[in-house]
Amino acid sequence: MSGSRGRRNKLLVPQASQGLEQFKYEIATEFGIQLGADQVSRLNGSVGGEMVKRMITLAESQIGGTLGGTTGGTNA
Template identity: 60%
Template sequence: MPNNNQPASQGSEQVLDQFKNKIASELGVQLGGDRTSRENGSVGGMMTKRMIEFAEQNLKGGTRI
């Protein structure tokens, strides 16, 4: 099944890929189709956690994202 998702803004796909690779490196996980869903999913979970933390910190400070 093809992936038809479109990035929210121009250049965001590249930034998210860099973020994903940074998190994978921190967790010591090598991403890929030959890896378990637990390994790949741990990266996505940590990305979500960090983005939520970032948003919460900025909302507390009254900064609009």
């Protein structure tokens, strides 16, 4: 994604860039979307939204689903 606008977000792990690009195109293919500047921004954005959803789901499963106070603690 190298448009004329500068990116504001910086990757914490620059080596992840290629993997994220591949992930983006895999989701776009699943959705039947051809990514590009000539597409409606809502379609391009839906791919990014789905990426975030999947990354959150993965992170939650990796930490054992302990987000949101679901640890079964005894605090009442």
